[in-house]
Amino acid sequence: MLNSIYDNVIKGDLESVKEGVTQALAAGHGSSDILNTAMIPAMQEVGRRFENEECYIPEMLISARAMHGGLEVLRPHLAKADVEPVGKVVLGTVKGDLHDIGKNLVGMLLEGAGFDVVDLGVNVSPEKFIEAIRQHKPDFVGLSALLTTTIPAMQATIDAFKDVGVRDQTIVMVGGAPVNQAFADKIGADIYAPNAASAAKKARAMLKRI
Ligand code: B12
Structure with missing residues (x-):
């Protein structure tokens, strides 16, 4: 089967x-x-x-x-529907990148772990992420990228958060096939997770710590 x-x-x-x-x-x-x-x-x-x-x-x-x-x-x-939201996540695939299967899966497992998920879709500009942070005040922002040519957009997005003063208002989580822990550290992300299940687990664990 x-x-x-x-x-x-x-x-x-x-x-x-x-x-x-x-x-x-x-x-x-x-x-x-x-x-x-x-x-x-x-x-x-x-x-x-x-x-x-x-x-x-x-x-x-x-x-x-x-x-x-x-x-x-x-x-x-x-996604278990009847769980009280434990926190909020804004999720999107970075600018220039149209891959969304992995991101969608991350969103579904975060929903399953009790998070309220605001999905911004694909090809999301730093400005759109910033607008969503101001509007939704999420605990986490999740950035997805699947191309070696679009992972620099993760850095640009985090830099834009710093420029407008919203970087400290949220926890930044990154993932996607070409992303790894060393890259996440280099661009100043807070969490890297290699797959959707570990993204949900790490997000829950991080919430307990703060
Ligand atoms: C399907 C697919 C497409 C589809 C996408 C459709 C869609 N709606 O997503 C289409 C046909 C549009 C496409 C287009 C292209 N693609 Co493509 N695509 C793929 C493919 C086959 C599968 C990706 C996928 O869905 N994987 C399954 C999911 C479940 O896995 P995942 O995405 O890795 O996600 C998991 C983790 O990474 C993680 N994760 C993902 N996001 C996040 C976010 C956070 C916050 C966290 C914590 C974790 C996390 O959790 C997920 C679930 O466990 C991959 C091959 C591959 N092996 O990945 C190539 C691949 C990514 N594509 C590739 C390429 C080259 C392209 C194109 C440039 C092709 C072209 N010449 O036009 C275009 C680019 C278009 C663009 N601007 O984005 C290359 C990238 C090479 C590289 N090193 O950059 C790959 C690797 C294929 C290859 N082997 O060459 N593609």
């Missing part, structure tokens, strides 16, 4: 992915099992094929669409 979800994400067969995820849940597979053994490895395989020129952007896009469909089926299982 999980194998066919994996295959259908790679094929980009949206309806079969949604159906497969629904059936796997009904058969008792846990949502994180479905994510971590079928859906995420499928996107990694799509990335590997793209790198080796075995597939191209249209194929990546239809796989991404299928992945989104599957995530929407999983969403209620990842």
